[in-house]
Amino acid sequence: MALCGLKFPIDENVIIGLDLADDAGVYKISDDLALIQTVDFLTPIVDDPYWFGQIAAANALSDVYAMGGTPKTAMNLVAFPAREMDLIILRQIIQGGIDKLKEAGVVLIGGHSIEDREIKYGLSVTGVIHPARLLVKKNLRPGDRLVLTKPLGTGIINTAIKAAMASTELTDKVTRLMAELNREAAGITADFDISACTDVTGFGLLGHLAEMVCGSGTGVRIESGQVPVIAEALEFAAVGLIPAGAYKNKEFREQMIAFAETVPRALQDVLFDPQTSGGLLISVNKIHAAALVAALKEAGIDDAAQIGEIIDTPGEKIWVT
């Protein structure tokens, strides 16, 4: 809303800018090379500083993968209460970020830090891609199947962790899930006939899907029973451990979405749950959908699943059955 009415400078080499609001900005350098740029930072979501660093880095890198690109360089963004907190904590956060970058084959070439009352950490990431291989959000093709690569529920489970109601095992499981790179999923996806792709983050599954649907001229049917969900998230949602963001996501997109009566409310809540470093949401030629899911599972992305289809219906609506 704050950006409404502001004019942004562009030139003919901007392939994706703010007007298209995709996962990252894309700028053409030459006919066979474009830059992908993105920035993202978080307040701590887990207590362990090293894991927080890893999650923040995986989260920042994800937007490049969601565009089909290869991340190359990164810069740190740090806000830290250096007067009140031990610098060793900051060191551990940054070490987590560096280790995740290493895993992704990305180099850290700079950064900036400020003194702040609350810790914030994130990265600006630059990647490259051939302009013809870009995977954009708004290109859904009727008949395609939708594939999701990570289970939903991290926002709800993080709320349960804050409430001290999650077991250590569950906390560990979700931490690892959030720190998991989307690199392998993106690499596998590139081999298939894909029409659109995004990553599921703060707007939740249905919020990001709504972004894909808006302006596409198509509709989507989600088979809610097929959507991968962390089982405990349903239990916590049913007792009201839901982050405020989930309700905002629902309120914002409600008019686009129709739920069948058989979809339990807790599952509806999970479909709006804001995700940190969530999975890729891929629109794939239906002939290839089963093969894509099989290839993802073979690579150890066990939760990958077909969750719905793109339908040729006017009205740009999402039907959840």
Place this chain on the structure above:
Amino acid sequence: MQEIDARGLACPAPVLKTKTILQEDNPTSVSVVVDNAASQQNVQRFLESQGFQIVLEQDGADYVIIGTSDSAHSAQLQPVPTLSTGAKRIMVLCSTDRIGFGDDALGLKLMVNFLRTLREMHDELWRLVFVNNGVKLTIDGSEVLEDLKNYEKEGHRILVCGTCLDHFSLLERKQVGETTNMLDIVTAMQVADKVITI
């Protein structure tokens, strides 16, 4: 009617405050005041999950959730809606390491046989919970250790009471399952379609 002022609190604090008061005072009716829509919905979900009938009211900028229950809330627990996978959720609570009274050797033999035969529940075996003497089945030397490990590998969740392990000084010797607490156990009971206690 018990009144709870949860204004000025962010999620999940209003739910936790309500939960604490329900646990301590066991009221049959509560009125919770919050100052944002998300907290209103969360408190509503929580009270509904505990068997309360809900009336929502707006008081200026505040939201009031009034919950009433026919009897004490704990008697009115309702199951959480689940994915329609068709499979029931059966929770088996083992509070002992042998079945029945009389001959202990026979009791142990029956328990071993029972745990092995649970396999016949297939996917419906949802949680296997060990409390009191039951935790001794999860430590090194247990006759069913391999069976329990296999259950866990197949995705059945095994929960072992931490207080009980601690009481018997067996914390270090547990070989299978997640250490759990009473809140997890009670929540699991609430979510389960059926609880079988041995």
